[in-house]
Each structure stands twice: as C-alpha cells, then as structure tokens.
Amino acid sequence: MRILVTGGAGFIGSHLIDRLMEQGHDVICLDNFYTGHKRNILKWFDNPYFELVRHDITEPIRLEVDQIYHLACPASPVHYQFNPVKTIKTNVLGTLYMMGLAKRVNARLLLASTSEVYGDPDVHPQPEEYRGNVNCTGPRACYDEGKRVAETLAFEYHREHKVDIRVARIFNTYGPRMLEHDGRVVSNFIVQALQKTPLTIYGDGSQTRSFCYVSDLVEGLIRLMNNDYIGPVNLGNPGEYTILELAQMIQGMINPDAELIYKPLPQDDPKQRQPDITKAKTYLNWQPTIALKEGLEMTINDFRERVS
Ligand code: NAD
Numbered sequence: 063m064r065i066l067v068t069g070g071a072g073f074i075g076s077h078l079i080d081r082l083m084e085q086g087h088d089v090i091c092l093d094n095f096y097t098g099h100k101r102n103i104l105k106w107f108d109n110p111y112f113e114l115v116r117h118d119i120t121e122p123i124r125l126e127v128d129q130i131y132h133l134a135c136p137a138s139p140v141h142y143q144f145n146p147v148k149t150i151k152t153n154v155l156g157t158l159y160m161m162g163l164a165k166r167v168n169a170r171l172l173l174a175s176t177s178e179v180y181g182d183p184d185v186h187p188q189p190e191e192y193r194g195n196v197n198c199t200g201p202r203a204c205y206d207e208g209k210r211v212a213e214t215l216a217f218e219y220h221r222e223h224k225v226d227i228r229v230a231r232i233f234n235t236y237g238p239r240m241l242e243h244d245g246r247v248v249s250n251f252i253v254q255a256l257q258k259t260p261l262t263i264y265g266d267g268s269q270t271r272s273f274c275y276v277s278d279l280v281e282g283l284i285r286l287m288n289n290d291y292i293g294p295v296n297l298g299n300p301g302e303y304t305i306l307e308l309a310q311m312i313q314g315m316i317n318p319d320a321e322l323i324y325k326p327l328p329q330d331d332p333k334q335r336q337p338d339i340t341k342a343k344t345y346l347n348w349q350p351t352i353a354l355k356e357g358l359e360m361t362i363n364d365f366r367e368r369v370s
Pocket residue numbers: 068069070071072073074075092093094095096097098099117118119120132133134135136137138152156174175176177231232233234235236
C-alpha cells in the first residue's frame with residue numbers, strides 16, 4: 063500500500079514509519095521539520111520504497127496514496143505555544159487540506175487527535191463520550207481547540223463527502239527519540255537526572271498522567287487504521303501516576319541523589335488524566351503491553367546515548 067505519514071519525521075511518526083516500512087509498504091514521509099528531524103528517518107533514505115517530502119501542511123499538496131496517517135502538529139506545550147496561531151493553522155488548515163486530499167484520491171485518513179480534547183477533565187477516567195472541559199481562551203487552547211476542530215472536520219468530511227476516516231485520541235506517549243529539550247515531563251526528568259540537575263516538578267506534583275510506551279501506541283494506530291471502527295477511540299496506557307511518583311521513579315532509576323524542586327504549575331494544566339480504553343479493547347482488541355518501568359528503561363538508554 064502507498065501510505066502517507068504527515069509529521070513522519072517526529073517522535074511518534076518516525077516509529078510508525080519504521081513499522082510500516084518493515085511491513086513492506088511504500089511510505090511517503092511529509093514534514094516541515096519544525097520539531098521533526100531527518101535523523102529519525104535516516105535509516106530509510108536509501109530505500110526506494112521510502113520518500114521524504116519537505117512540506118508545510120498549511121499549504122495544499124497533491125499526492126497519490128491509499129492511506130494517510132495525519133500526525134503533523136507539534137505535541138509539546140513548549141512548541142505548540144511558541145507560535146499559537148501557527149498551531150491553529152496547522153490543525154485547522156492542515157487538516158482541511160489533508161481531508162481534501164483524502165477525498166480527492168479516495169484514501170482512508172487517520173487523524174492523530176489527543177486527550178487534550180477533554181481539557182482539564184471533571185470525569186475520570188475519560189471515556190470517548192465525555193465532551194471535555196477546555197478553556198477556549200487559555201494558553202493550551204491553540205492546541206486543544208485546534209484538535210477539536212480537526213476532529214469536527216474529519217467527521218464532517220465523513221458525513222458530507224463519505225471520506226473514510228479514523229480518529230485516535232492519543233494520551234501521553236513516551237519513548238526513544240523524544241527531543242531532549244521539548245519540555246515534556248518524561249524527557250525533562252530523564253535529561254535532568256542524567257545531567258545531575260534538579261528535577262523540576264510543576265505545582266505540588268499531585269496532578270496525574272497516564273504514560274503509554276510508543277511501540278504500544280503505534281500498534282494501536284495501525285490496528286485502528288485497518289479496522290472498521292472509525293472512532294474516536296482513546297489510545298493510551300490506563301496506568302495512572304502522579305507527577306511526583308514519576309519523578310521519584312526516574313530519580314531511583316538514574317540518580318537517587320537527584321534533587322526534586324518545585325516550580326509554579328502552568329495555567330490550565332489538567333489535574334488528572336487517565337484513558338478509559340474499553341473501546342480500544344472491544345473494537346481493536348488492543349491494550350498496552352509495556353509497563354512504565356520497562357518503557358522508561360528503554361527510553362533512558364536512548365537518552366544516555368544523546369545526553370552527556
Ligand atoms: P512531534 O512534535 O515529535 O511530531 C510532530 C511532527 O509534525 C514533527 O515532525 C513536526 O516537524 C511536524 N509538523 C509540525 N507542524 C507541521 C506543519 N505545519 N507541516 C508539516 N509538518 C509539521 O510530536 P509527536 O509526539 O510525534 O506527536 C505526533 C502527533 O500525535 C501530533 O499530532 C500530536 O498532537 C499527537 N499526540 C501526541 C501525544 C504525545 O504524547 N506524544 C499525545 C497526544 C497526541
């Protein structure tokens with residue numbers, strides 16, 4: 063199959079491309095390299111079934127493909143808040159153009175949405191029916207509302223134009239190839255512990271997150287793409303940890319003497335997050351297999367090679 067991966071040079075996209083190439087597909091990676099890197103896909107450069115297109119999805123593009131994994135969008139608050147209007151354009155215009163492309167060439171499109179559509183949730187854990195608690199004027203809105211509109215576009219193209227869609231709501235995902243300085247909690251704590259600087263806990267560390275190892279997530283995305291269920295479907299690991307617990311776990315694994323320091327909690331930071339994955343289990347026969355400690359070990363090994 064000819065498969066387009068937008069955002070393919072990024073963290074999740076590059077792991078997805080590895081799997082698709084190994085399965086023998088013809089893969090086009092489209093990226094503008096805002097947070098993605100050529101080194102993530104370097105190993106496929108000489109393969110004739112791999113193509114790299116440098117392109118910004120806020121501009122239209124014509125390609126002939128059978129499936130589109132639409133991942134292009136910065137995922138870390140530091141990067142999506144750097145240029146919020148651009149984040150909105152990437153989510154809204156970018157998804158509009160990708161839906162148009164899917165319609166034109168009759169391709170199936172999987173949208174990488176996010177648990178952020180639930181905002182700071184007052185229902186716990188979050189099932190797909192929960193409609194969310196998003197502050198539409200806050201600093202996370204460019205991403206949260208952008209993704210909500212992206213989901214709306216996908217469903218309207220499906221209803222109006224019969225475009226074949228799949229919508230995944232991805233919860234916090236971690237693993238090798240996360241950027242050292244992209245501000246996400248797992249990468250921050252690992253880099254800080256390796257560099258023997260204090261681990262920075264925002265707020266009192268009682269807020270919770272659920273962390274999914276990237277290979278589990280990629281398996282879920284591929285199952286969703288090749289299944290009849292269109293979603294939206296939560297993909298994440300239901301194991302829920304406070305940020306303080308995560309800090310202590312990473313501290314114990316890298317540097318038990320590492321200091322923990324407390325910094326102000328960013329505005330609108332969700333207090334709790336845990337996916338209800340009943341739908342993924344029922345329709346995709348999917349659930350995560352990698353425990354947090356095991357996944358952190360693999361991630362720490364990758365960071366050790368890059369961080370000194
Ligand atoms: P990432 O930042 O590593 O990857 C995003 C990729 O998209 C990068 O390669 C970047 O260069 C590219 N990109 C950004 N804007 C673009 C544009 N306008 N045109 C073309 N390319 C563009 O992030 P990731 O963690 O790999 O996330 C991938 C997708 O998964 C995103 O859509 C994100 O919203 C979603 N997601 C990720 C997580 C997570 O925990 N990592 C959680 C929920 C949702």
